[in-house]
Amino acid sequence: xxxxxxxxxxxxxxxxxxxxxxxxxxxxxxxxxxxxxxxxxxxxxxxxxxxxxxxxxxxxxxxxxxxxxxxxxxxxxxxxxxxxxxxxxxxxxxxxxxxxxxxxxxxxxxxxxxxxxxxxxxxxxxxxxxxxxxxxxxxxxxxxxxxxxxxxxxxxxxxxxxxxxxxxxxxxxxxxxxxxxxxxxxxxxxxxxxxxxxxxxxxxxxxxxxxxxxxxxxxxxxxxxxxxxxxxxxxxxxxxxxxxxxxxxx
Amino acid sequence: xxxxxxxxxxxxxxxxxxxxxxxxxxxxxxxxxxxxxxxxxxxxxxxxxxxxxxxxxxxxxxxxxxxxxxxxxxxxxxxxxxxxxxxxxxxxxxxxxxxxxxxxxxxxxxxxxxxxxxxxxxxxxxxxxxxxxxxxxxxxxxxxxxxxxxxxxxxxxxxxxxxxxxxxxxxxxxxxxxxxxxxxxxxxxxxxxxxxxxxxxxxxxxxxxxxxxxxxxxxxxxxxxxxxxxxxxxxxxxxxxxxxxxxxxxxxxxxxxxxxxxxxxxxxxxxxxxxxxxxxxxxxxxxxxxxxxxxxxxxxxxxxxxxxxxxxx
Ligand SMILES: Cc1cc2nc3c(=O)[nH]c(=O)nc-3n(C[C@H](O)[C@H](O)[C@H](O)COP(=O)(O)OP(=O)(O)OC[C@H]3O[C@@H](n4cnc5c(N)ncnc54)[C@H](O)[C@@H]3O)c2cc1C
Ligand SMILES: Nc1ncnc2c1ncn2[C@@H]1O[C@H](COP(=O)(O)O)[C@@H](O)[C@H]1O
Numbered sequence: 001x002x003x004x005x006x007x008x009x010x011x012x013x014x015x016x017x018x019x020x021x022x023x024x025x026x027x028x029x030x031x032x033x034x035x036x037x038x039x040x041x042x043x044x045x046x047x048x049x050x051x052x053x054x055x056x057x058x059x060x061x062x063x064x065x066x067x068x069x070x071x072x073x074x075x076x077x078x079x080x081x082x083x084x085x086x087x088x089x090x091x092x093x094x095x096x097x098x099x100x101x102x103x104x105x106x107x108x109x110x111x112x113x114x115x116x117x118x119x120x121x122x123x124x125x126x127x128x129x130x131x132x133x134x135x136x137x138x139x140x141x142x143x144x145x146x147x148x149x150x151x152x153x154x155x156x157x158x159x160x161x162x163x164x165x166x167x168x169x170x171x172x173x174x175x176x177x178x179x180x181x182x183x184x185x186x187x188x189x190x191x192x193x194x195x196x197x198x199x200x201x202x203x204x205x206x207x208x209x210x211x212x213x214x215x216x217x218x219x220x221x222x223x224x225x226x227x228x229x230x231x232x233x234x235x236x237x238x239x240x241x242x243x244x245x246x247x248x249x250x
Numbered sequence: 251x252x253x254x255x256x257x258x259x260x261x262x263x264x265x266x267x268x269x270x271x272x273x274x275x276x277x278x279x280x281x282x283x284x285x286x287x288x289x290x291x292x293x294x295x296x297x298x299x300x301x302x303x304x305x306x307x308x309x310x311x312x313x314x315x316x317x318x319x320x321x322x323x324x325x326x327x328x329x330x331x332x333x334x335x336x337x338x339x340x341x342x343x344x345x346x347x348x349x350x351x352x353x354x355x356x357x358x359x360x361x362x363x364x365x366x367x368x369x370x371x372x373x374x375x376x377x378x379x380x381x382x383x384x385x386x387x388x389x390x391x392x393x394x395x396x397x398x399x400x401x402x403x404x405x406x407x408x409x410x411x412x413x414x415x416x417x418x419x420x421x422x423x424x425x426x427x428x429x430x431x432x433x434x435x436x437x438x439x440x441x442x443x444x445x446x447x448x449x450x451x452x453x454x455x456x457x458x459x460x461x462x463x464x465x466x467x468x469x470x471x472x473x474x475x476x477x478x479x480x481x482x483x484x485x486x487x488x489x490x491x492x493x494x495x496x497x498x499x500x501x502x503x504x505x506x507x508x509x510x511x512x513x514x515x516x517x518x519x520x521x522x523x524x525x526x527x528x529x530x531x532x533x534x535x536x537x538x539x540x541x542x543x544x545x546x547x548x549x550x551x552x553x554x555x556x557x558x559x560x561x562x563x
Contacts (some may be wrong), residue, residue: 004326007523009379011339011551013517014518016381017378017381017496019381019382019520023554024378026378026382027400028560034329034362038498064374065255066414069273070288070501091348093358094359095350095360096354096357096358096360096562098524099354109350115474118498119498121375121378121379121497121498123362124362124363124376124377124378124379124497125360125362126350126362126363127346127350127360127362128350130297130320130346130347130348130350130351130354131350131351131353131354131360131476132354134351134352134354134355135349135354139321139428139429140275140320140321140347140351140429141429142320142346142347143343143346143347145491155432158412159343159491159492160343160344160434161342161344161445161492162342162434162436162437162492162502163434163435163436163437163490163491163492164434164435164491165431165433165434165435166431166432166433166434166435167319167429167430167431167432168430168432169429169430170426170427170428170429178491178498179481179484179485179498180484180491181486213299213437213496214359215358215359215389215390216359216361216386216387216388216389217386217387217389218384218385218386219372219385219386219387220385221377221382221383221384222382222383222385223381223382223383224359224376224381224382224383227523227528227542229545230528230540230542230544230545230546231544231545231546232540232546232547232548233545233546234545234547235547235549236549236557236558237559238553239529239545239547239558240558240561242545242563243506243529243545244314247527247544247545249449249505249527250448250473250504250562
């Protein structure tokens with residue numbers, strides 16, 4: 001079974017982001033970038049399924065600037081067999097356009113399973129996987145924490161607000177990953193070297209016939225209001241007194 | 251303008267985020283219709299009819315809507331989507347699951363988790379774990395929007411018996427047959443739901459074990475509070491996944507949030523920093539959680555928490 005995995009290049013989750021002073025966006029120049037953590041989980045899942053003999057080939061896809069090549073190389077160092085970069089001129093790639101590009105690649109590649117992150121930690125949109133699935137008319141399992149493939153179907157466990165949910169979905173299908181699906185491996189130096197020799201194809205949105213014009217216009221980006229500095233209390237007694245007499249919340 | 255709000259419910263009652271979503275709809279302005287889809291959910295439809303500002307309730311009662319399977323809910327919404335200028339749902343696990351399917355099928359760019367309405371086509375949404383707020387304007391014909399409950403007050407209930415809005419039946423769309431619902435494992439608790447609680451007591455890795463969460467539960471019971479957790483506490487297996495507060499868990503904004511043994515990573519702060527009053531208990535004076543806390547106590551939690559429970563007695 002062939003699996004397609006999407007990987008997004010984002011600002012490293014542990015970097016403190018700074019809003020640009022002109023309100024046009026967030027500072028990305030000279031900022032440490034990384035693979036979106038949910039996409040790491042997606043690649044890890046595919047690699048584990050390949051190691052278990054369920055998957056035969058893993059194709060990693062990234063959409064964005066030429067630097068997304070690095071993200072694809074990381075995916076290949078983790079175990080993806082090859083990479084496809086859709087190089088876009090615009091930096092403002094919105095989920096609907098990404099979903100259409102991913103669908104176009106799926107039409108070409110014909111995977112049985114598509115694994116995506118549940119959320120990109122930059123736009124926090126949480127929609128691309130569900131969109132890809134809808135565009136294809138395929139079933140989806142969003143926020144997945146376990147998956148077992150049984151021939152033409154997959155049994156999945158999803159994280160929902162009240163606990164867990166179980167579904168059986170027909171294949172082909174789109175899965176989006178939640179945090180508890182697995183713990184991604186670290187890439188090793190020999191694997192980084194090996195990844196350099198794996199094939200990486202570059203495409204353009206025009207060749208895929210997809211219009212990527214943004215539908216949402218960002219009018220401004222600003223910092224959220226700051227909380228005023230709090231006070232340190234000496235002990236529990238003082239804390240309770242403050243809560244009762246000052247904050248009046250209990 | 252005509253707005254469709256898709257309700258989240260348990261068959262009998264509406265889930266907390268739904269009424270906040272109606273408030274967001276009211277801010278956009280126009281006639282508000284609420285869709286209640288499920289199996290044996292007439293009770294929830296009656297509850298929806300009582301929300302102030304709701305003009306009409308559509309009830310789609312069919313077995314394929316049990317469990318809120320995304321493919322089927324989206325297919326149903328799409329049968330009536332053409333009648334509305336805006337389609338809204340709460341940005342909960344339920345809404346996030348099916349709404350992008352609606353948007354993609356309509357060829358619309360969804361606007362996720364809005365926290366404010368500027369005008370009928372312009373909205374504010376947090377990005378980068380709430381470290382930035384983006385004001386975005388949509389050029390799409392239909393606006394497909396998920397709503398962050400903490401950004402909007404809950405819409406009031408109008409008192410009159412039976413509700414004021416008319417409840418109409420909506421024909422079910424055929425079962426897509428794409429996914430089979432095999433049930434849910436819901437964590438049982440007598441405590442309030444996290445997203446509806448007035449007070450939340452949250453524990454982190456510092457709790458050390460699931461067993462130790464008992465001291466937090468004792469505190470929560472005294473306060474009538476819900477219990478939450480950091481990702482580290484969930485990943486370590488101390489508590490179930492649905493306790494997680496944060497960028498990728500639940501977004502909460504209670505009157506009082508008590509963070510115990512939580513360092514205050516940006517991903518955690520993203521889920522709770524809009525709480526009215528924040529208390530942090532941590533033994534590390536450098537813990538970043540102290541930067542957002544109104545009151546902070548630098549102490550061992552195993553001493554402070556039982557003492558706090560005692561003191562409140
Ligand atoms: C993609 C992604 C998504 C994430 N999403 C979330 C999310 O939604 N929610 C979330 O919470 N995290 C999330 N995280 C994880 C986040 O980055 C942190 O790792 C996590 O919040 C840390 O949890 P913690 O504060 O409990 O643990 P730690 O950072 O280990 O902190 C434990 C704290 O307990 C204190 N402590 C220990 N013992 C005691 C004691 N006896 N008495 C008092 N204090 C004590 C320590 O001083 C320390 O400050 C996410 C991370 C990533 C990469
Ligand atoms: N530009 C992109 N390149 C590759 N994958 C993407 C891109 N944007 C989104 N995705 C995938 O879609 C998931 C959800 O993203 P989002 O809907 O933006 O929160 C991510 O975790 C990725 O797997």
